[in-house]
Amino acid sequence: EITVVGLQASGKSSFVHVLGSGQWTEDIAPTVAFNLRTVRKGKVTIKIWDVAGQPKFRSMWERYCNGVDAIVFVVDSADRDKFPTARFELDQLLKNPHLTSVPLLVLGNKNDIENHATAAELIEELNLRKIQTREVSCYSCSMLSQDNMGEIIDWLSKRGH
Numbered sequence: 001e002i003t004v005v006g007l008q009a010s011g012k013s014s015f016v017h018v019l020g021s022g023q024w025t026e027d028i029a030p031t032v033a034f035n036l037r038t039v040r041k042g043k044v045t046i047k048i049w050d051v052a053g054q055p056k057f058r059s060m061w062e063r064y065c066n067g068v069d070a071i072v073f074v075v076d077s078a079d080r081d082k083f084p085t086a087r088f089e090l091d092q093l094l095k096n097p098h099l100t101s102v103p104l105l106v107l108g109n110k111n112d113i114e115n116h117a118t119a120a121e122l123i124e125e126l127n128l129r130k131i132q133t134r135e136v137s138c139y140s141c142s143m144l145s146q147d148n149m150g151e152i153i154d155w156l157s158k159r160g161h
């Protein structure tokens with residue numbers, strides 16, 4: 001069971017769609033509140049909470065992250081102006097004491113766009129090195145080209161119980 005959070009238009013629902021169908025589509029509307037989807041990958045069944053990223057929905061993130069096996073935080077790696085807000089919202093979420101040991105996967109999505117930030121840059125921008133109470137990984141990826149999807153599925157498959 002995982003929860004996907006991050007700012008609006010970072011590509012959370014696109015990620016869930018690619019994970020579920022193996023295919024890219026541009027035809028995804030901004031999420032209202034949340035969507036629940038179940039995806040089967042080999043022997044693993046993943047229950048995914050796809051939560052909305054617009055400001056008015058961010059206070060819900062914490063509730064949906066409670067008790068899951070991993071939190072996936074999606075960042076638009078080509079939208080550098082939003083990194084400070086992404087960092088702030090991630091900090092707010094991870095501050096919650098009941099989420100302290102939940103593993104975190106940060107996805108720097110949209111790496112098909114020129115001048116995107118690399119995983120190393122995102123680790124700096126989001127200050128991921130200071131996180132010590134949980135397992136943290138960061139991948140650069142693209143839902144459009146499906147770059148790194150195999151590694152991401154492997155990571156997720158190892159976090160279940």
Ligand SMILES: Nc1nc2c(ncn2[C@@H]2O[C@H](COP(=O)(O)OP(=O)(O)OP(=O)(O)O)[C@@H](O)[C@H]2O)c(=O)[nH]1
Binds near residue numbers: 006
């Ligand atoms: N170029 C590019 N565009 C992408 C990629 N992933 C998503 N997008 C586009 O980014 C926009 C937002 O995608 P969504 O998946 O709806 O984003 P979201 O994070 O679910 O947004 P909210 O539901 O509003 O929080 C859409 O126009 C997508 O087509 C990617 O890897 N590359």
Ligand SMILES: [Mg+2]
Binds near residue numbers: 050
């Ligand atoms: Mg969405």
